[in-house]
Amino acid sequence: MSDHWPIGGHLGLSSPDRPMLAHLARSTKSLDQIDALADHGFAGVQDLFLKLRPPSEQAAMAAKMARRGLVLTSFGGDPMHWNTPLWSTEDAAARDAIKDSVTQSCAIAAQFGGAGAVCVAGLDPARSRKAQLMAMTENLKHHAEMAARAGLLLLVEPIAESRIAGLLLNQLEDALDMVRAVGMPSVRLLFDIGHVAMMGHAVPDALDECADAIGLIQAVDVPNRIDIGLGTLNWPAILAAVEAARYSGMIELEYEPVDPTAAGEAAMLARLGSILDLPEKCPKD
Numbered sequence: 001m002s003d004h005w006p007i008g009g010h011l012g013l014s015s016p017d018r019p020m021l022a023h024l025a026r027s028t029k030s031l032d033q034i035d036a037l038a039d040h041g042f043a044g045v046q047d048l049f050l051k052l053r054p055p056s057e058q059a060a061m062a063a064k065m066a067r068r069g070l071v072l073t074s075f076g077g078d079p080m081h082w083n084t085p086l087w088s089t090e091d092a093a094a095r096d097a098i099k100d101s102v103t104q105s106c107a108i109a110a111q112f113g114g115a116g117a118v119c120v121a122g123l124d125p126a127r128s129r130k131a132q133l134m135a136m137t138e139n140l141k142h143h144a145e146m147a148a149r150a151g152l153l154l155l156v157e158p159i160a161e162s163r164i165a166g167l168l169l170n171q172l173e174d175a176l177d178m179v180r181a182v183g184m185p186s187v188r189l190l191f192d193i194g195h196v197a198m199m200g201h202a203v204p205d206a207l208d209e210c211a212d213a214i215g216l217i218q219a220v221d222v223p224n225r226i227d228i229g230l231g232t233l234n235w236p237a238i239l240a241a242v243e244a245a246r247y248s249g250m251i252e253l254e255y256e257p258v259d260p261t262a263a264g265e266a267a268m269l270a271r272l273g274s275i276l277d278l279p280e281k282c283p284k285d
Contacts, residue, residue, distance in 0.1 A: 005242070007276055008044030008073040008252035009037045016049040020253065023262035024269075030057060031064050038068035040269055044250045048076035048118070051104060062112050073250045074155060074190070074216060077105055077117035087121040087139055088132035088168055095139065102143045106150035114151035116216050118190060120159060121168040132168050137178050144184035153215045157190035160198035163225070172199055172206060179213045188215020192254065197222050197233060204234075204241035211245035218254040219276075225255050229271040239276075251276065 009020040017028050025036030030053065037045060045065060050058065050072075065072065078086060078101050086094060086101075105117040121136055123129065140154055147154050158175035159167050169175045179189045191214045196206050207214075221231030228235060242251075257268045 005248070005251045005276065006043030006071075007041070007272070008046055008250045009042045010046040010048070010252070010254060012047070012049060013254065013256055016047075016052075018256055018260075020257065021265055022260065024265045030061050034061060034064050034068060034070060038070055042070065044071050044073035044252065046074050046252050046254070047072070048074075049079055050075040050108065051077075051079050058108065058111065065112065071250070072108075072112040072115040073252050074116040074118055075105075075108065077101060077119050077154070082118075082120050083122045083164075083167065085122045085124040085127075085132065085168070087119055088124065088136040089139070090131075090135045098139055098143070102146060102152075102154075106146060106152050109147075109150045109152035114153075116153035116155040116188075116190070117147075118155050118157055120157050123166055123168045129168065133174060133178065136168065137181050140178070140187050141182045141184065144182060144186045148184065148186035152186065154187045155190035155215050156187065157192060158195060158199070159192070160195045162198050163195060170199075172196055172201060172210070176210055176213055189213040190216050190218065192218040192220070193233070193238065194218070194220035194222050194225050194254070203238050207238070207241040207245050207247075211247070214245070214247060214249075216249060216252060217242065217247060218252045220253070220255040227255060227258050227268050227271065228253070229275050230258060235275050 011019045011030055011033050019028055019033045021033060021036040022028050026032040034045060076082060086098060089095060109115045124132060156175050156179055158169040158172050161170040175189055179187055189210055191210055193203055197203055219228055221228045221233050223231060257264050
């Protein structure tokens, strides 16, 4: 396996008080979690709830991450509206809301030295899926240049219907077509290994097919989005496919540890060390 992929951990998926290293850190607070991730060899931080944090906390996080050498891998582009048809709208007022959201995301990306904003959309049952896919494509294209200037990646994520129902992008092919139709380097595919597997794809083959479009890879095992190494996925084959795709970006871990204790988190880190070659602990600042 390769040892050149930086690894990202998260500050909470289901809620901000359930971060990846909830028990190994001094507390679940964002600054303590950033220290814990750095201490245990992570290179990046995902925060789905970053936009909901006070500006003073965002600034403190950016400063702390810069001191510890961590980058912001991704954040929730629309944490209060992620499962609504916002991105796929054709309504003028809603398009103003998209512009405001992307403007806020650009400011965050600039503050943190670059980042990715996760873009998903709910399915509007009153409109055709085709029309909604076309509208989301056009909305992404419209904001791609502004995102590029701020160092922001608009990350289009397909999510398996069996995991979360009622979303527009529940097929990898639709998300891939959308990214390629936009044709801008600031709009990329968020390749979530767990969702791709739950959609029925062979992950190595899908990585090969999507190689030109991927902006971020998220790693999780299946079934039920569990710690990598505890499920059914073939990680040596997947990592070989990642390397063959010439992906050199972050691998972001997007799961909550199966064993939510200090011992369970330590065991998770030990598995990561053998599977993803996580570096040894870094000195504290």
